[in-house]
Amino acid sequence: MQTVLSTDPRPSAPVRAVLVGAGHRGVLYSRYAQVAPDALAITAIVEPDPTRRERWGTEFSIPQAARYSSLTDLPDAGAVAEVAIDATMDQDHVPTAIHLLAAGYDVLLEKPIAQSAPELMALAQAQRTSGRTLMICHVLRYAPFYSEAKRRIVAGEIGEPLSIEMAEHVSYDHMSMAFVRGRWGNSEQSGSSMLLAKCCHDLDLMTWLCNAAAPARVASSGSRGMFVPERAPQGAGTRCLSDCSIEATCSYSAQRLYVDLNKWPEYIWEQAEHLSPDLDLDQKLESLRTDNRYGRCVWHADNDVLDRQTVSVEFADGVIGSFALATNTPASSRTLHVVGTTGEISGALEDGTLRVRRIRTDGAASFDEEIITTSVTNDMHGGGDHRLVADFVRVVRGEPASVSSTQLADSVNGHLLVFAAERARQQHRWVELAELQPTVDA
Structure with a gap:
């Protein structure tokens, strides 16, 4: 259900948003308002830390009366904003998103969506009940590298997908900052495994790129052996x-x-x-x-998350997927290789280059090759961050969503795959995703 987002009748009136959680990610998404002020305006903030609340309230020219320390102080949608950018910490995503949906807000929610399958089901039910839009910050879908790969696959340029191989390499400085010394290093404190906190991006991409069928079963192995x-x-x-x-x-x-x-x-x-x-x-x-x-010393911190992991996936239509996480590399990178019935697509996110090869049926050469160079920016997600926010604004204005759309209904399978993979790793067996039933029907 879409509703008018402003009493201003002009089509160019910006969507008014409240920033909930003024951390790095929330601020980054909110900066879209500075890039495209006709599309988005940050008109309220909810942040318990007074220093951050005042700093970013001032940065976005938010009136003092619309700077809140608690979500319970935020009025219902329509008073100070119509949409919310929810960038709270992982364990707060579900309760804050449910609160915002019930209050009438359309919500852009930072990943991970939830920390368990039951939480995910509860949020899906809340979204259905509210009738509001809920989009997830799976920003890599919007990176030109991945959106171009998706476009080529949908267009049938490599035939029907047969297999997909993905890898993520986390640099030594990123790993030690975020997942050893940082907030996501201890799963007891953050509530998220490494696979959920860091790699839900990747498993979301896998299910999105090959979404003709849902994932059916999964196996996984992993360990922690570097920062000990x-x-x-x-x-x-x-x-x-x-x-x-x-x-x-x-x-x-x-x-x-x-x-x-x-x-x-x-x-x-x-x-x-x-x-x-x-x-x-x-x-x-x-x-x-x-x-x-x-x-803190990286060998004497309180970290407990894995520093290497593999995930093997079988989809309901027979497609095979594999994902490998490696950390402590000199530089970060993500790679992709999709093989289809008539060709293949491969490449690396960091250089933005996709290689498309198609099997030929005539001529001297055995295959055709096309090199596609996509735009690469210096943000962490291949240029996807602000493209995501722009798509969210279009959707809540009632315009058609892009092929990258991260609405909840199209985002749950990647998270279910994470939860099943963690169960598989812990129990040393293949896990059927049906075990996570009842299915989330978002």
């Missing part, structure tokens, strides 16, 4: 800048990565932003030396 105390070099301490004798030559030195190279500043300095929005060198070093979680 047993691998700590002699002389390693508990914090890089307090008791480590090898910090100057360590690849994971917090000073080298986060001060000298200025890696991941939007995450690293969040804990110290109450001191100043622009920390000086001494403040940064003192933060890493004392209470900043990113100053």
